[in-house]
């Protein structure tokens with residue numbers, strides 16, 4: 255019997271992984287968690303035609319600033 259090869263793989267449906275547990279995350283992880291939590295709940299962020307979201311932009315810039323600061327502090 256010949257095996258069918260045109261079947262799509264089974265759909266994987268998993269809930270999004272969202273970092274949580276404030277107090278146990280590093281400042282960088284917390285900043286990213288803040289961004290992801292906003293972006294997954296915000297109607298404007300979820301609407302691809304909704305235009306730029308100011309809040310998401312601020313949270314992303316905060317995450318980048320903490321990342322840049324963390325990198326500068328790393329021993330070389």
Ligand SMILES: [Zn+2]
Pocket residue numbers: 292293296297298299307308309310
């Ligand atoms: Zn948003």
